[in-house]
Every structure is written in structure tokens, then in C-alpha cells.
Amino acid sequence: MNLERRDFLKVLSAGALTAGNVTSVFAGIRKTLSADAVGILYDGTICIGCKACEAACKQYNDMSPESSNIEKAQGVDGIWDASYDLSEKTLNKIKLYEHGDASTRNSEENGFAFVKRACMHCVDPDCVSACPVTALTKNSVTGIVEYDKDACIGCRYCMVACPYNVPKFEYAKAVPEIQKCEMCNHRQVEGDIPACCEFCPTGASLFGKVTDLLEEARKRVKLVAGSTYEYPMRSLDEGDVSPKTVAPYINYIYGEKEGGGTQYLLLSAIPFTKLGLPELSATSSASKSEAIQHGVYKGMVAPIALLGGLLYGAYQTTKNSEG
Amino acid sequence: MHEKQALGGKLLTKPFWFLLGLAMIAGLLLIKRFLFGIGAVTNLSDGYPWGIWIVYDVLIGTALGCGGYSIALLVYIFNKGEYHPLVRTALMTSAFGYTLAGVSIFIDIGRYWQMYNVFLPWHINLNSIMFEVAACIGAYVFVLWIEFSPTFLEHRKSLETKKKLNKILFVFIALGVLLPTMHQSSLGSLMIIAGEKLSPIWQTGWLPLLFLMSAITMGYAVVIFESLFSAVALKRPLDETPILGKLSVMMIPLLVLFLGLRFGDLIWRGQLGNIFNDGMLGAFFVVENILFLIPIIMLASAKNRTQPTTLFWSAGSMILAGALYRFDTFLVAFNPGAGYHYFPSASEIMITVGIISIEIMAYLIFVKKLPVLPAIKHS
Numbered sequence: 001m002n003l004e005r006r007d008f009l010k011v012l013s014a015g016a017l018t019a020g021n022v023t024s025v026f027a028g029i030r031k032t033l034s035a036d037a038v039g040i041l042y043d044g045t046i047c048i049g050c051k052a053c054e055a056a057c058k059q060y061n062d063m064s065p066e067s068s069n070i071e072k073a074q075g076v077d078g079i080w081d082a083s084y085d086l087s088e089k090t091l092n093k094i095k096l097y098e099h100g101d102a103s104t105r106n107s108e109e110n111g112f113a114f115v116k117r118a119c120m121h122c123v124d125p126d127c128v129s130a131c132p133v134t135a136l137t138k139n140s141v142t143g144i145v146e147y148d149k150d151a152c153i154g155c156r157y158c159m160v161a162c163p164y165n166v167p168k169f170e171y172a173k174a175v176p177e178i179q180k181c182e183m184c185n186h187r188q189v190e191g192d193i194p195a196c197c198e199f200c201p202t203g204a205s206l207f208g209k210v211t212d213l214l215e216e217a218r219k220r221v222k223l224v225a226g227s228t229y230e231y232p233m234r235s236l237d238e239g240d241v242s243p244k245t246v247a248p249y250i251n252y253i254y255g256e257k258e259g260g261g262t263q264y265l266l267l268s269a270i271p272f273t274k275l276g277l278p279e280l281s282a283t284s285s286a287s288k289s290e291a292i293q294h295g296v297y298k299g300m301v302a303p304i305a306l307l308g309g310l311l312y313g314a315y316q317t318t319k320n321s322e323g
Numbered sequence: 324m325h326e327k328q329a330l331g332g333k334l335l336t337k338p339f340w341f342l343l344g345l346a347m348i349a350g351l352l353l354i355k356r357f358l359f360g361i362g363a364v365t366n367l368s369d370g371y372p373w374g375i376w377i378v379y380d381v382l383i384g385t386a387l388g389c390g391g392y393s394i395a396l397l398v399y400i401f402n403k404g405e406y407h408p409l410v411r412t413a414l415m416t417s418a419f420g421y422t423l424a425g426v427s428i429f430i431d432i433g434r435y436w437q438m439y440n441v442f443l444p445w446h447i448n449l450n451s452i453m454f455e456v457a458a459c460i461g462a463y464v465f466v467l468w469i470e471f472s473p474t475f476l477e478h479r480k481s482l483e484t485k486k487k488l489n490k491i492l493f494v495f496i497a498l499g500v501l502l503p504t505m506h507q508s509s510l511g512s513l514m515i516i517a518g519e520k521l522s523p524i525w526q527t528g529w530l531p532l533l534f535l536m537s538a539i540t541m542g543y544a545v546v547i548f549e550s551l552f553s554a555v556a557l558k559r560p561l562d563e564t565p566i567l568g569k570l571s572v573m574m575i576p577l578l579v580l581f582l583g584l585r586f587g588d589l590i591w592r593g594q595l596g597n598i599f600n601d602g603m604l605g606a607f608f609v610v611e612n613i614l615f616l617i618p619i620i621m622l623a624s625a626k627n628r629t630q631p632t633t634l635f636w637s638a639g640s641m642i643l644a645g646a647l648y649r650f651d652t653f654l655v656a657f658n659p660g661a662g663y664h665y666f667p668s669a670s671e672i673m674i675t676v677g678i679i680s681i682e683i684m685a686y687l688i689f690v691k692k693l694p695v696l697p698a699i700k701h702s
Binding site: 085086087088126129130131132133134149150151152153154155156157159160161163165167168169170171172173174175176177259276278279280281284285286288289290292293294296297303306307309310311313314315316317318319 | 500
């Protein structure tokens, strides 16, 4: 008996050692952006909160309007869209920050500001790592995080995993799906840009290659407040610009490094935490959980060795008994 | 060979009818769930996509189903034959716990008709902890029923088949130890990807080891608890007390290791002070760890371990500790932000209660009709 017991303990300690090494694997970013990855730069300082992006998003993604309970009680639901936050019917949402008398635009004190929430299209998406059946995938060229309902089992682990609570589940349906922004993939294959960018009247939602958008964002955060800047409209490639007065930017590009980086980037004049965006580490949670999982299950060596020990042990103890 | 016998007796007792009633209420609510969606019966939201069905029925349910695993580890791998009388009941409770966890998963997942995708090679995602958990639990339910099948074969007097099965049973015994080792640890790993949404008091790379150790300990606790409880409830003699006392010793080193790792990790990450910063979470942490501490204290002296009452309460405390640790990790300390809150709805609770009722009914049917419990020695 001693032999296999020792083997068994050896395997266990091997497992423990692998787990101990995990911290060293944690460091470093493991996934990089594809050269052709596309994204959206949302500049909250020039957003006027008109929600044209929301209306366009609903129209081009066949999403029905939402109404609040008050509107339902008053019998005016369905006349206009009044979603409260991102939901299974709202993939793109403009939200308002308000403080004090809300008199000054882009001001943290006594001011107001807008933020647009949608899928961040992470460089190293936790939802893609979490999905047991590969229903969520990251397009190797565009980097868009796509959803396949025919693979999905509805376990909702993607929702647990996403640090931004982006994937939404249709709780009210007997045949539910996960809903999330796919950056108007269906429009992009036809040469169009995402609806939210196409219909934004100020250029606050700007489509382009992520590398170009990052460059644009870096340029903007260095601009002098009060000066005039020609803000590109709709898409960086289009060349159409609109001159506007520069707001006092916070020198930070949200999404440049959050959870290993995102393809949806945000700029603001007030702190991002005030806009409800989470503070995240520079590596994805997926990189941590995968490091542990692949550490323990590397080449299935540990489980197979353990099984070998267990088979031997179980055989020795049962061969002379009746069970 | 330890003699087993069916308990016999009347099946349709008053408590049985009561349980049947609870199960039928759950059945009606389930019709509602499948016709109108998960939102019609639960308080789940986009922030809290998992509720008590996953945390109680699956996480705690399978940990309570670890009796078969923990005892098999002792009897077959560490060759402690003296615990053999406990194997059959432990396996039975495990088979129930895991099978009903599987049923709960089926109820909880939104696109259940595609559940088999988890087993299709072109769909599976090897990076996904959920894949590991789903595949392992699925396989283990099958293994558990094979391990338990000699009981059916004895009942049907198919002794030839039983003899043949016994020759290969060691393969299933080995798998029956491997699979829970894999998925009980992975059930903890599930939350690593929740990252910042889980309080740093619970979020750690050691989740898999903490979950595995507490699951094995819960396995021993369940065997002790269930044996003493059923002896009293079914009016049987407390013959098993000496062996249960011996078994209870197993929990002490496991618990000391668990608490050592739990607190060592918190100190190492500089998070121990956080317990005092967050009132509600701190309180949950304290209660959770007191429950883990109680069995260590109660079982420390050999004299205490001969007392059925001490064994019963220490095992009960251990079960609550492991259950609360799982509740905390998956619900209490999980905060998706954005103003989301979760408390289970009445329908959600009634469905879980119905599933527990089915489990108890199945237990009663099995011990009364099949040779599961040790034969009573008449002196």
C-alpha cells in the first residue's frame, strides 16, 4: 500500500506546486490586438446626450423600445424608448452624470457629463474564456466579440465573468438568448460602420482601426482646454471634421489597458469611476483563471498520473473482496 | 463482508405525503419556468445571473454529495477497510446529490435543449472552467450510479452480474475519486474569472484548493451527520458511533490546513484588515470561520468523539461552514456593482425545496426497499 500512497501524495504535491507557480504566470499581458482590429472611440466631452446612437442601434439591430414602470402605469409605454441601462433590448446606452446644480458641462463639481456604455470588445475577453461551448468568440481579424446562439447553452457564466456586466440574458423568454453589442458586424460586412457612429451628430462615437483610434485619443488628451480642435466625424477614414472647443480632458484613455485592453475606448473630462466604469487590473481575469487551469491540467499529466495511482490503489484494495 | 438489509416498513407515511406535496408545488412552478422563462419564477438579473439554484443545488448540493468521494478515498485508496460499512450509504447520498445537481443545472440553464454541446468536441472550450466542471460532473453522475449498482444487483439477486461488475469496479472507484478531485476544485476556480466583482476577502488564486479541501471535509461531515440523523429518525440503534468517531478525526487536519491556507493567504495579500472595513461582509467572514472552527474544538478530545451528540453538532457545524463559504463566495461577496441586488424569490426557493424533498423521498424509498443500511445485530 505504501507505494501508491506515496505516488498519490507526490501527484498531490505536484498539483500544489503548480498552483504555487501561478502567481508568476499572472504577470504580463498575453493577448495582443490584431493589426486590423476595429473599435470605437467614445469622447464624452463632445457628446450632447441626444441618444441618436441608441435609436440607430435599436433600428439596425431590430431591438424593441423599453419603457419604465411609471410609463407603463400611465399607459404611455411603447411611444418612445426609455431604457434605464444596458439590457437584453438595449445594447448601447447613453448615461448622465450629474452633480450639484448641474450647471457646467464636463465638470465634476456642479456639472454634468455623458458616458456611453456598450460591449468593450476586450482584447482578452473574460466572456470568451468563460464560455464552455465557444458560443462567444473573438474574431481573429476585426477583434469583435461575437455570439453564436446555436452553440450557447444559456449557463450565463459569461455574465459572471464580464467585468462590465455586458452580456444580457432574455429572462422573460422561454427560448432565451444572450444579447450583446457585436459592433454592427452585419453592417460592417457590407462596408458600413456601426450604426452608433454613423448616426452620431457630433463625432462623439468614432469608428476606426483601434491603433488609429488610440493615436487620436492620445492626441486629444494632450490638447489645451479652451483651444479649438477639428473633431473627426463618424469614421476616422472619412475625413469629415467638425471644429469644437476642447474640454479639460482627464489625461487617461479608459480601455487602453483595462483588463488587458479594450477595443472600445473612452475619453472624459470627469473621473471614469464617477461614470460607473470599474477600476480593473492591467491583465484580464481570464489570464489568471486560465493560468491556474492550464497549470494544473498541463498535457493532462497530473490527472492521468493521479488516475494511474488511483487505479492501482483501487485494484489492490478490491481484488480480494466482494465489494 | 458487512451484511446490508432493506429496512422495509410502510413507505407512504405522513412525512412522505408532505414531501410529495412540496415536490408537486415545485413541479407546477417548473411548468411556469419552462413556459414563460427563468425570469417568471426567479429574481435573477443581469448583475446576478446565478442564484440559489446554482449556489445551493449545484455547489452546496455536490459538496454535500462528497460523502461517497471522501469515504472511497479512505477505504479504497488509503486502504482503511474499517470504514467499509459506510461506503454504501455514502455512495447513495452522493448519487442523489449529484443527480439532482444535474437536474438543477438543466432547470437553470437557458438553452437546455443544447446542453449536449458541452460534450461535442467541436464546441468545447478547453479554456473554460465551466466546461471542466460540466464535463466532470456529467461523467461523475454516471460513475456514481455504476458504483452504487451492486446494491440493485443484490436486490434483484443477479449475483452473476454483480460478480462480473466487481472485477471491473476498481476502474469506476478510481474515476470516482479522480473526477470529484477535479471538479470540486474547479468549482472554486469558477469565480477567479469574476475578478474584481468578488470581494478580495474571497477572491484568491487558492480558491480551487480551498474548495477541494472543504468539499472533502464536508464529505466526512455529511456521512457522520446523515448516519446519526437517520439512526434517530428511523429509530435504529446508534451502532456506528465508534466508527463515526474515528472518521471525525479526519476532519481535524483538513480543517486546520484549510484555515491555515485561508488566513495565510489573506495575510500574504494584505487583505486581513479588510474584514473590519466592510461591516456586512466582515460579519459573514467571521461567522463562516467560527463554523469552521467549531468542529476542530469539539472534536479535539478523544472522549468527545465517542459522544453521538458532539459528533452530530460538530458535523452539522462543518456542513454549515462549507455551505456558507460557498454562499459567500458566489453570492454574498459577489458584487457586480451598478446597483444590482439579489434575494431569491418565493418560487425560486420553493423549487429548491422541492428538489430537496425529492432527495429525501428517494432516500426513504431506497433505504426501505434496497439493501443499503447495515443489518441490525440482535444480541
